[in-house]
Amino acid sequence: MLLQLIIATCLGILAGTISGLLPGIHINLVGASLVALSGSIFSPINTIYLVVFIVAMSITHTFLDFIPSVFLGAPDTDTQLSVLPGHQLLKKGQGYEAVVLTAYGGLAAIFSLIFLSFPLIFFIPKIYNLIKNLIPFILILVSCFMIFSESKKFSGFLIFFLSGIFGLIVLNLGIKEPLLPLFSGLFGASSLLLSVKSKTQIPKQEIKKKIKVPLFKPLLGTIIASPLCGFLPGLGSGQAAILGNIISRTDRKGFLVLLGATNTIVMGFSFLALYSLSKTRTGSAVAVENLIGEINLSILILILAVCLISGIISFFLTIQLAKFFSQKIEKINYTKLSIFTLIFVSIIVLIFSDIVGFVVFVASAFLGIYAVSLGVRRTLLMACLLVPTIILYLG
Numbered sequence: 001m002l003l004q005l006i007i008a009t010c011l012g013i014l015a016g017t018i019s020g021l022l023p024g025i026h027i028n029l030v031g032a033s034l035v036a037l038s039g040s041i042f043s044p045i046n047t048i049y050l051v052v053f054i055v056a057m058s059i060t061h062t063f064l065d066f067i068p069s070v071f072l073g074a075p076d077t078d079t080q081l082s083v084l085p086g087h088q089l090l091k092k093g094q095g096y097e098a099v100v101l102t103a104y105g106g107l108a109a110i111f112s113l114i115f116l117s118f119p120l121i122f123f124i125p126k127i128y129n130l131i132k133n134l135i136p137f138i139l140i141l142v143s144c145f146m147i148f149s150e151s152k153k154f155s156g157f158l159i160f161f162l163s164g165i166f167g168l169i170v171l172n173l174g175i176k177e178p179l180l181p182l183f184s185g186l187f188g189a190s191s192l193l194l195s196v197k198s199k200t201q202i203p204k205q206e207i208k209k210k211i212k213v214p215l216f217k218p219l220l221g222t223i224i225a226s227p228l229c230g231f232l233p234g235l236g237s238g239q240a241a242i243l244g245n246i247i248s249r250t251d252r253k254g255f256l257v258l259l260g261a262t263n264t265i266v267m268g269f270s271f272l273a274l275y276s277l278s279k280t281r282t283g284s285a286v287a288v289e290n291l292i293g294e295i296n297l298s299i300l301i302l303i304l305a306v307c308l309i310s311g312i313i314s315f316f317l318t319i320q321l322a323k324f325f326s327q328k329i330e331k332i333n334y335t336k337l338s339i340f341t342l343i344f345v346s347i348i349v350l351i352f353s354d355i356v357g358f359v360v361f362v363a364s365a366f367l368g369i370y371a372v373s374l375g376v377r378r379t380l381l382m383a384c385l386l387v388p389t390i391i392l393y394l395g
Contacts, residue, residue, distance in 0.1 A: 004046075004049055005049065005052055005302075007049075008049040008050075008052040008053045008056070009052055009053075009056045009306055009309060009310065010056075011053055011056075012052065012053040012054065012055065012056025012057040012058075012060065012306075012310065013056050013057070013060045013310055013313055013314065013317075015053070015056075015057045015060075016056065016057035016058065016059065016060025016061040016063075016064060016310070016314070017060055017064050017314075017317060017321075019057065019061050019064075019065075020060065020061045020062075020063065020064025020065040020067065020068075021064055021065075021067060021068060021321070022068070047291045047292050048292070048299070048302075050291055051288050051291055051292060051299070051303070052302070052303075052306050054284055054287050054288060054291075055271070055284070055288070055303050055306045055307060055310070056306050056309075056310040057284075058267050058282075058284040059110070059264065059267060059268070059306075059307050059310040059311050059314060060310050060313075060314040060317070062106060062263045062264040062267050062314075063102075063103055063106045063260075063264065063311070063314035063315060063317070063318045064314065064317065064318055064321070065263075066086070066098075066099050066102040066103075066259075066260065066263075066318070067099055067318070067321055067322060067325060069086055070086035070089075070090055070095050070098045070099050070102075071090060071095055071099075071325050071329055072192075072337070072338075072341045085098070085252040085253075085255055085256055086098040086099070086102075086256060088252070089252070089253075089256075090202060090205075090329075091202065091203070092203070093203040093204055093205050093206050094205070094206060095202075095205050095322075095325070095326055095329065096205050096206065096207050096208070096322050096323060096325075096326040097206070097208060097211055097253075098253075098256055099318060099322035099325075100211050100213075100318075100319060100322060101211070101213060101253055101256040101257050101260065102256050102257070102259055102260030102263075102318075103260060103314075103315050103318040103319055103322070104213045104215065104257060104260065104315075105215075105218060105219075105222070105256070105257035105258060105259065105260025105261035105262075105263075105264070106260040106261060106263065106264040106311065106314070106315065106318075107311060107312070107315045108215055108219050108257075108261055109219075109222060109226075109260070109261040109262070109263075109264040109265035109268070109311075110264060110265075110268070110307060110308060110311030110312070111308075112219065112222070112223055112261075112265060113264075113265055113268040113269070113304070113307060114304055114307070114308055116223070117268075117272055117300075117304055120227065120269075120272060120276070121272055121275060121276040121300075122276075124227070124272070124273075124276050124277065125276055125277060128277060132393075135389075135393050136389075136390045136393035136394050138243070139386055139389060139390050139393075140390060142242060142243060142246060142386070143160065143383065143386055143387075143390070145246055146160065146242070146379065146380055146382075147160055147380070150376050150377065150380070152374065152375055152376055155374040155375065155376050156376045156377075156380055158374070159367075159370070159371045159374060159376050159380045159381065159383075160380045160383040161383070162367060162370075163186070163367065163371075163380065163381045163382075163383040163384045163387075164383035164384065164386065164387030164388075165387070166363070166364070166367060166384055167182065167383065167384025167385055167387055167388050168387060168388050168391070170182050170360050170364075170384070171388050173356060173360070175353050175354060175356045175357045175360065176352060176353050176354065176357070177352045177353050177357070178353070178357070178360070180348070180349060180352055180353055180357065181349045181353050181357040181358065181360040181361035181364060182360060182361075182364050182384060183364075184345050184348075184349060184361055184364070185360065185361040185362065185363065185364025185365040185367070185368060186364045186365070186367060186368040186378070186381045186384065187368060187378065187381070188345060189342060189345065189361065189362075189364070189365035189368070190364075190365045190366075190367075190368025190369045190371075190372065190378075191368070192338045192339075192341055192342050193338075193342070193365060193369060194369065194372060195334065195335070195338045196335055196338050196339060196342075201334065202329055202330055202332075202334045203330065204330045205326035205327070205329060205330060207323055207326055207327070213257060214250060214251070214253060214254040214257060215257060217248040217249075217250045217254055218244070218248065218250050218254045218255070218257040218258035218261060219257075219258075219261055220247070220248045221243075221244030221245060221246075221247040221248030221250070221258055222240070222244050222258055222261040222262050222265055223265075224243075224244065224247050224248075225240045225241075225243035225244035225247055225262070226240045226244070226261075226262050226265045226266050226269060227269060240262040240265075240266055241255075241258055241259050241262045242379065242382060242386075244258050244261075244262055245258060264311065266282070267282055267284065268304075268307050270282040270284065270285040271284075271285055271288065271295075271300070271303050271304075271307075272300070273285065274288060274289060274294075274295055275294075275295050275296075275297075275300045278294055288303075345361075346358065346361065349361045367381070368381060
């Protein structure tokens, strides 16, 4: 059985590497496909091996998906905020450092997850209802802070309002995978189109042997904010990053560490939520529940062990692949690469979200460009999820 578990973990890491590197491929799509095939093609396989595969793939994906976000400007639905500081560092020749910072954040998150998991599974059920009732008011305060921290407050409010209304409309259209075209347009296509228009030239990337990683403040914000988003519906790593950055203000590089940490720890916490609350908070947790139902303590320990092993291996994989991409990116015509990435993501959107999703993708791109033209921070575009979440809780 140990050999099979090791094989399942290795295959999961491989699958997570591939899904992480391909722009627009979200881990939820892979998990849902695997569950759909579990009753036919994969029926002879013990479901526990499929669970191990999904966990390993999910954790690996949270590390590797920052590479296309930084080097291509094509975000996953969980890495959309990394496009902003990551792409800025790429244009300064520091793309490798940007990815490494997210990898260190993810690694720190894995160890934090292991350390905090057992205290949390006892305390979370007791405080769950209290936290749930406070969430909309916390998010309202976060929204106000985001708007009033802008130098152009009216422009900031306008973008926040437009993005919030747009998010409400998109999430109620009934399209498949609505976040795929929404985030790919707001944060990915908008950046790629601006790069094509300005004919961005990527300078030679510096590969530093020693990188100073600000860990304490980003990790503090992550540990405080991520449990809220990992245990409650409607909240993801994007909201956790915004909350975490408000709790523990940091600079651009610290924000990348925080993003890497929240992306990984929210995924890990979703498995804890499945155990302690019997509730699913990510597509991967839904896939695990569909395969084996409620999980017991022994399965939770196995899941945490797979998280730890996958996280450590994924950290080193991310470092090596970031180095490879840094060495190759300057030799590529970035304008042509941006156009190719746009076409690729457009095809992915059409396949998984149909023609309506593609219309959302295009509209989202123009909204992202409009935010840039007004000179406000594109983090305000996260209103597309914040506003619907606030209304959901208040309703």
